[in-house]
Amino acid sequence: MLTAEQVAFYHDSGFVRAPQVFAPERMEALADELDRVTDAWAEETPGWVGPWRRVYMDEETERRSTLVAANDFHIHDGAWLQAILDPAILDCVAQLLGPVIELHHTTLHHKPPQTGHPFPMHQDSPFYQHADGRYVDALVHLDDTCHANGEIRFMPGSHKLGHLEHVLETADGPCTPHLPTDRYSLADTVPVPARRGDVVFFSIYTIHGSYINTTDRIRRMVRVGYRDPSNAQIGGHAVGQPGLMLRGMRPRVAVMA
Numbered sequence: 001m002l003t004a005e006q007v008a009f010y011h012d013s014g015f016v017r018a019p020q021v022f023a024p025e026r027m028e029a030l031a032d033e034l035d036r037v038t039d040a041w042a043e044e045t046p047g048w049v050g051p052w053r054r055v056y057m058d059e060e061t062e063r064r065s066t067l068v069a070a071n072d073f074h075i076h077d078g079a080w081l082q083a084i085l086d087p088a089i090l091d092c093v094a095q096l097l098g099p100v101i102e103l104h105h106t107t108l109h110h111k112p113p114q115t116g117h118p119f120p121m122h123q124d125s126p127f128y129q130h131a132d133g134r135y136v137d138a139l140v141h142l143d144d145t146c147h148a149n150g151e152i153r154f155m156p157g158s159h160k161l162g163h164l165e166h167v168l169e170t171a172d173g174p175c176t177p178h179l180p181t182d183r184y185s186l187a188d189t190v191p192v193p194a195r196r197g198d199v200v201f202f203s204i205y206t207i208h209g210s211y212i213n214t215t216d217r218i219r220r221m222v223r224v225g226y227r228d229p230s231n232a233q234i235g236g237h238a239v240g241q242p243g244l245m246l247r248g249m250r251p252r253v254a255v256m257a
Helices: 004-013 024-041 052-056 059-064 078-085 087-097 252-256
Strands: 015-018 043-045 067-071 101-111 119-122 135-141 167-170 173-178 199-203 208-210 219-227 245-247
Touching (some): 004 015, 024 101, 024 219, 052 119, 078 087, 078 101
Antiparallel strands (some): 015 199, 101 245
16 A cells, blocks of 8 residues: 555655555566457557657657557456456555546557657546546556656646646647647656556646657556546546446446436
8 A cells, every 4th residue: 555655745746656566476477468468459550649749759760659559458358357456556546536446447558669659748638538636547567667768757746737728639630639849848747767566646637748668678558547436527538438346336426427
């Protein structure tokens, strides 16, 4: 479980790293399973689109950069479903969110070697916007992260701003939600390097991003979204779709809404 100091840090900064939530032998098995899930269900694409790419990457790197991703892969794999149900992670979520916990989604985000996709500054709320901030994202680290392979980076305290309007369209058409690059920069963020088995928790409103993976090895990461079921979803991924109740009972009024 998290210490009182870690919980206070989360509420003040909008993020916190919990070291070694999963033991090494458990991570070894989960990493092997995730590789199988990736081979079967994930797709490699150019990743997020928009003019931010030309700010973060030169022309050659932008042309080669890719992202390996899959949403809601827990419905295909029992080992990872059990992992996101594990008391080791749910006890931490309960300290940050409260005793009633609903699973919203899972996503795997892998940065391939050399030109693995960077992420511009953004909040997660535009991708699955909710009525309020009772939503915790958890990043389960399958590999050690550092600047070279694109560790997660946060703007401390930015969650207190609430939901911000993102760039959704340009002269060239729709783009992936991101904050204006002339106002929000990765240079202004705090890096949060982590070890395999660590979990980084952050608010749906915390501004974050990451640099490109320049190493010769893939950087694997899983994001799990947990919410209070009374926090109504407004739009985005899985809107209108009830998730699994992991602790407590869903209020009937939430289902009716």
